[in-house]
Amino acid sequence: MxxxxxxxxxxxxxxxxxxxxxxxxxxxxxxxxxxxxxxxxxxxxxxxxxxxxxxxxxxxxxxxxxxxxxxxxxxxxxxxxxxxxxxxxxxxxxxxxxxxxxxxxxxxxxxxxxxxxxxxxxxxxxxxxxxxxxxxxxxxxxxxxxxxxxxxxxxxxxxxxxxxxxxxxxxxxxxxxxxxxxxxxxxxxxxxxxxxxxxxxxxxxxxxxxxxxxxxxxxxxxxxxxxxYVITYSRADVEQMWKMINNINNICHFVPLPYLGSIACSAPAALSSAVSQAHYQSKRVRATYWDCGYNYCSYYTYAVVS
Missing domain, CATH: 2.70.98 (Beta-galactosidase; Chain A, domain 5)
Incomplete structure (x- = not known):
């Protein structure tokens, strides 16, 4: 054997x-x-x-x-x-x-x-x-x-x-x-x-x-x-991201893209905008990953949700 x-x-x-x-x-x-x-x-x-x-x-x-x-x-x-x-x-x-x-x-x-x-x-x-x-x-x-x-x-x-x-x-x-x-x-x-x-x-x-x-x-x-592929960040996560928003490297911890290891991480403008809106409206942020099949064209979209 x-x-x-x-x-x-x-x-x-x-x-x-x-x-x-x-x-x-x-x-x-x-x-x-x-x-x-x-x-x-x-x-x-x-x-x-x-x-x-x-x-x-x-x-x-x-x-x-x-x-x-x-x-x-x-x-x-x-x-x-x-x-x-x-x-x-x-x-x-x-x-x-x-x-x-x-x-x-x-x-x-x-x-x-x-x-x-x-x-x-x-x-x-x-x-x-x-x-x-x-x-x-x-x-x-x-x-x-x-x-x-x-x-x-x-x-x-x-x-x-x-x-x-x-x-x-x-x-x-x-x-x-x-x-x-x-x-x-x-x-x-x-x-x-x-x-x-x-x-x-x-x-x-x-x-x-x-x-x-x-x-x-x-x-x-x-x-x-x-x-x-879909993550809804809690109110606590939103507030922590809000506090860290000026330190873009730390945002990587909250954006678990499947290809993070192969790209330079920074806080996308769409994420910053969603976090700011959710902070002032006391809401959460939903991140949805869109996979095109390749790292270079895959992306996240962000929505503010209750």
Missing amino acids: RRSKIAAGITVAFAMGTTLVGFAPAEPDSLTASEALAAVNHVAPEVLEQTIGSPNGTGESDAMRAEVGGTDISLPVTASGGIEVSTGSHELTIGLPYSDQARPAAEVHTPGVVVYDNRNGSSTVPAIQSDGSIRISTVLADPGAPKRYDYPMDLGPGERLRANPDHSIDLVASDGTTLGHFDAPWAKDADGNPVPTWYEVKGDTLTQMVDFSTEAVFPIVADPTYKT
């Missing part, structure tokens, strides 16, 4: 700088939390390089909580709780694969990351990114792992999942507004070779299929990424 090409080398090196908390022994044929994390680091190091620096802590049912630019994200202690995403005006719960049998979260000292052992040869590794997106890596340990990974969504009235020509998926409101977005899926084996993968949508459930062959080198990593 071609269980893990990287287990003997990368796992040891990566684990030297990683401490596990609340981790129980793995099931047979499962990867340990450190091995799963090492697999993600090997295949897609940017996932761990771009995690949030300082999560807000934990709660009774939260293994990890973070607030990033108006978006509150919670990773559950038990996978059955699902990932909760709140933007002030909208809430979404993203269910996790095999949550009914997964072990509780193994927290690692990589900020914003936890690991769930699904006890079937796969692990789920959600990572909160510094731009407010969530990368939910699935690590397949060996050929005995499933090829199907379901993400049931707790959608609001009239909301639906819409497949796009580029194989990405939008979360769409009843009025047609795009509330969130799942990037097109990808999967790679331990040698970096692409593994056939695609999304299927049935009702409120998004499924990622990973069609590996006997030639694949394990472990395999697959990665759905979710981005929030």
Whole structure:
């Protein structure tokens, strides 16, 4: 069985700088939390390089909580709780694969990351990114792992999942507004070779299929990424932005554009105007991201709302 090409080398090196908390022994044929994390680091190091620096802590049912630019994200202690995403005006719960049998979260000292052992040869590794997106890596340990990974969504009235020509998926409101977005899926084996993968949508459930062959080198990593497209800033956020409006660099914290890392951040005139209006009228600001498919032409619009 071609269980893990990287287990003997990368796992040891990566684990030297990683401490596990609340981790129980793995099931047979499962990867340990450190091995799963090492697999993600090997295949897609940017996932761990771009995690949030300082999560807000934990709660009774939260293994990890973070607030990033108006978006509150919670990773559950038990996978059955699902990932909760709140933007002030909208809430979404993203269910996790095999949550009914997964072990509780193994927290690692990589900020914003936890690991769930699904006890079937796969692990789920959600990572909160510094731009407010969530990368939910699935690590397949060996050929005995499933090829199907379901993400049931707790959608609001009239909301639906819409497949796009580029194989990405939008979360769409009843009025047609795009509330969130799942990037097109990808999967790679331990040698970096692409593994056939695609999304299927049935009702409120998004499924990622990973069609590996006997030639694949394990472990395999697959990665759905979710981005929030509509954020409503609270009155407290508006007042904080108002106070900082003359220090444009600080505004970056409140504008989690998916491509912030590739552009010079400054407070757009439209945002400054909306913040000023909301300050004087004691209202909130709603930011809507419009994705043209490329960084240079994507943009935000801002509206003042009650």
